[in-house]
Amino acid sequence: MFLKKIILENYRNYTRQSVEFKSNINLFIGKNAQGKTNLLEAIYYSSTGTTFRHNKDIELINWNNNFFKIKCELIKKDLNRELYIELYYDRQGNKQIKINGVKYRKTSDLFGFLQTVTFSPDDLGIIKDGPAERRKYIDIEICQLVGGYYNILINYNKILKQRNALLKEIKRKNQNPDSLDVWDEQLIKYGSLIIKNRLDFLKKVVPLARKNHNEITYGKEQINIKYSSSIISKQGLDIEEITKQFREIIEKNRREDIFKNMTLFGPHRDDLIFYLNDKNLKIYGSQGQQRTAILALKLAELNLFNSQNGEYPILLFDDVMSELDDNRRDFLIKVIKENQIQTFITGANMELVDSIKQKIEVFRVESGVINGSRGK
Ligand SMILES: Nc1ncnc2c1ncn2[C@@H]1O[C@H](COP(=O)(O)OP(=O)(O)OP(=O)(O)O)[C@@H](O)[C@H]1O
Ligand SMILES: [Mg+2]
DSSP states (O other), X not given: OEEEEEEEEEETTEEEEEEEOOSSEEEEEOOTTSSHHHHHHHHHHHHHSSOTXXXXXXXXXXXXXXXXXXXXXXXXXXXXXXXXXXXXXXXXXXXXXXXXXXXXXXXXXXXXTSOEEEEOGGGGHHHHSOHHHHHHHHHXXXXXXXXXXXXXXXXXXXXHHHHHHHHHHHHHHTOOGGGGHHHHHHXXXXXXHHHHHHHHHHHHHHHHHHHHHHHHTTTSOOEEEEEEOSSOSSSXXXXXHHHHHHHHHXXXXXXXXXXXXXXXXXXXXXXXXXXXXXXXXXXXXXXXXXXXXXXXXXXXXXXXXXXXXXXOOEEEEOSOGGGSOHHHHHHHHHHHXXXXXXXXXXXXXXXHHHHSOSOEEEEEEETTEEEEEEEO
């Protein structure tokens, strides 16, 4: 996949900016607060309709303006022509998505066109933060890979909210709990699909991450990632088994759910556990070990996207290059080069240019203006 060009209008600190990219490594150098992350965020937003900084759409509009526009021009292997993605959002809350000039209604329609894998310092939160962060991570990756998954998530969350409201009402009015039956069926249906998709994703990505990790650490350390579930007893179950176990738990805990006013079991309570040599990485791992695990995982996603789509996604590296030691950086550059992955890297100084011993395109970012390129 090759992102040829982006045009930003009133997007954060960019008023009007058009940039043409190269198909290899694009490096963006600039002092703090100039617009480097904003550029990567705009690319990511065009890919998923959300930002990796979890911002609201309205926060992306330039402070002095009333709307923003993003236009991306990309080339995909399976198409013979350019693909255009256009996004618009204004202060009245109007959102517009156009792909090749055709209007789409939902954010979920964006998934699958421009695929991205990101790595930023915040990604350490996947290991360090709470379970919600890990669920968000795995769900957004699956959204990019599995058509329809986004809608499964939306449906599940809607039903969960309605079921919780009903639980409260049943308790307050001492009602017959049979009214929960229809909600339970829907909860089980969508919840089981979420668990199944998450297990499938891990089944594919974990062996690839282990292989990368093994190479980066010269076989000294092994990572593993397991799905920790409030519903299922073991990994690798099929959808019938998951549904059965989910139903049993929901039925068994109905009283408790009513008493506590909430649905205590389900994929909204599940988690991923990272292990390094069988020790919990969140509890025992050093910062560097945690970062290495994330790097191995992100690179595994590249492999996974490629095996599914026949082409690599775009790689977005915000501010992490300088945090990697020589071995890790060299490994990363080797993967990018061997597979010709279009990559966007940000950094604060030119030292980065010399540390990447490859042909790269250097852009300067200053006060919301990106200046021409200087090839190396
Ligand atoms: N909606 C907005 N309108 C105008 N400017 C904004 C908006 N949102 C953020 N900014 C500004 O954009 C600037 C650039 O932010 P960005 O995060 O891209 O910086 P950066 O170049 O990545 O810096 P660093 O090296 O510190 O990470 C900041 O000064 C920020 O205040
Ligand atoms: Mg930044």
